[in-house]
Amino acid sequence: MLVKDLKHIFHETLDVIYGEQEVSSFFFLCTASFFNISRLDLALDRNLVITKAEQQPIFDALEALKNEKPIQYILGETAFYGLPFKVNENTLIPRPETEELVALVLHNIKKQKQNSKACSILDIGTGSGCIAISLAKNIKEAQVYAIDVSVKALEKAKENAVLNAVDITFIEANILNKNSWDLELLDLKLDVIVSNPPYVRNLEKTEIQNNVLNNEPHLALFVEDDNALVFYRAISEFAIKHLKPNGQLFFEINEYLGKETKVLVERFGFKDVELIQDMYGKDRMLKADKI
Ligand SMILES: C[S@@+](CC[C@H](N)C(=O)[O-])C[C@H]1O[C@@H](n2cnc3c(N)ncnc32)[C@H](O)[C@@H]1O
Structure with missing residues (x-):
């Protein structure tokens, strides 16, 4: 599946809850965490693909975001004072x-x-x-x-x-x-x-x-x-x-x-x-x- 198509699915599903900008930010936090793909990577190569075998975690994240679970709990991490922190419920x-x-x-x-x-x-x-x-x-x-x-x-x-x-x-x-x-x-x-x-x-x-x-x-x-x-x-x-x-x-x-x-x-x-x-x-x- 093309990463840009996946991004489209994120916007279609979540913009109504969070607004376009926040969804875009969630999407790239997910792609960075799951596939090591950044916003810049996608800008440089619009044909980036993730395989079917790789897709499950990001669809799970989409579902969790739909249920308004905080992105930090979905990814299990956040940043504070410039440092990485693991978080959970x-x-x-x-x-x-x-x-x-x-x-x-x-x-x-x-x-x-x-x-x-x-x-x-x-x-x-x-x-x-x-x-x-x-x-x-x-x-x-x-x-x-x-x-x-x-x-x-x-x-x-x-x-x-x-x-x-x-x-x-x-x-x-x-x-x-x-x-x-x-x-x-x-x-x-x-x-x-x-x-x-x-x-x-x-x-x-x-x-x-x-x-x-x-x-x-x-x-x-x-x-x-x-x-x-x-x-x-x-x-x-x-x-x-x-x-x-x-x-x-x-x-x-x-x-x-x-x-x-x-x-x-x-x-x-x-x-x-x-x-x-x-x-x-x-x-x-x-x-x-x-x-
Ligand atoms: C507002 S949170 C702050 C967490 C963290 N210091 C921060 O700033 O993100 C309050 C913390 O106090 C802890 N807490 C609640 N009751 C407590 C108690 N009676 N004695 C010690 N810690 C307690 C909670 O488990 C929680 O981790």
Whole structure:
């Protein structure tokens, strides 16, 4: 079958759901992943062919896309902060706003540690490991720890650490339940704690697209409406005990709960608590210093 005919089938089937441009991008992500054929390859040779024996995976992908499965789960991979990451239904798909959080953390570590870059970092709720691994990759001297309650997410995160050739200590723990913390976690003294915890309230589900609702792990996303800051409370309590003096806490936050999150973090005794906007001008990050 001609690759250009296959592309036509993709557009015929999917444009009505995603629009032409996005379908074109999905198509070439698939051809690159399954057949090592790029957009440029097809532009240079309009008569490129894939054999019948090779076709099944791309038709399976087409079917999955029709059912609004995210392309990252179909291909089992994505990119974050310029690095490759394996993902599956147990890991949240890393988001661009979280890349902004990583950039903020890196900027602050580099500013604070101009002479010695050695520092210890903990990522709470690591999922695919995207935050911990990007930090480890960019600060070679850092000692990086990452926790998650999901054993299956931790399996992927470990795979991603190997893929990106970084050394991270992964710990299974429920940050909401002190009884699940092992000695290694209890003994940590850290320069930086960073977290993108679950923060979407059930009442905000109407704003969430179906492909997210139906495919991404709810454990990674949702909190109860009447206890929306439960993770920020538990992590702040942990952080005030486990950060070294002048240590720093960084959060990705719910854009609607910036002020409440700031007040909560201040109540735990952090100083210089700052809300930070993303590239769209929304309050999406918080930075706080331990005295
Ligand atoms: C919003 S996701 C963030 C994943 C990843 N850090 C990222 O930025 O893409 C939240 C993560 O917190 C984990 N999580 C949920 N409840 C937890 C708990 N009680 N203790 C530790 N981790 C938890 C989920 O498994 C999920 O991986």
